[in-house]
Amino acid sequence: EVTALSTPEYLAHIHRLAVDVITSPDYRDPETGYISDTTWQRLVDGGMLASSLGDRDPQVRQEEIMHVGRMASYYDISLGLSYGITTALAIMPIQRFGTPEQHEEYLGRIRGGQSFGLAITARDRSGSRALDMDSHYSLDGDKIKLSMYKHLQGLSGNAGLIVAALREKAPIKTVGLFLVPQEYISTETIPAAGLNGISYGINTGEITLSKNDLM
DSSP: GGGGSSSHHHHHHHHHHHHHTTTTTSOOOTTTBBBBHHHHHHOOOOOOOTTTTTTOOOOGGGHHHHHHHHHOOOOOHHHHHHIIIIIIIIIIHHHHHOHHIIIIIIIHHTEEEEEEEOOOOOOTTGGHHHHHHSOEEEEEEEEEEEEEEEEEEEEETTSSSEEEEEEETTTSOOOEEEEEEGGGOEEEEOOOOTTTSSSSSEEEEEEEEGGGGBB
């Protein structure tokens, strides 16, 4: 069990796991060129996300996350980005803003090998103008009407996205975060030079959600 290992033992285990996986013939999907689902499943099952998910000593969590991220990036920047996106842009927002029910469902799905990204930057906007977004939502009783117009989200087209949107007609700028399964999202994948191991995309949708999907 990786939870019982010391930090040096854990990092050595992840190093061996990463080398084994990266050198395997099924590391990349032959059709897409992306890091394969089989690869990611092996890494997750092997404990790569143990610190990220809070399964190890919280006192050394940040140190271990940084070491694992550097290690993954050393071998393949796309793997480092997959790890970083999953940790910082999916797991941590769910842990910080999600309900106990969302923790159980969505962190459980990540533990099972599914991938989620974070959608903040709207189309025709730069990252520095992330909060000047076109994506918006409104409340209608127990329903949420969400219009999303996002671009350049890493890990697009997988299990879904955490989507940021501005609330319409709010007296002050109010940003909502929504857990949106992929079946509600229209994704156009786009090539990313030098980062062709993971999927980037333009993500759009006119979506009706329940309040249970609001983080």
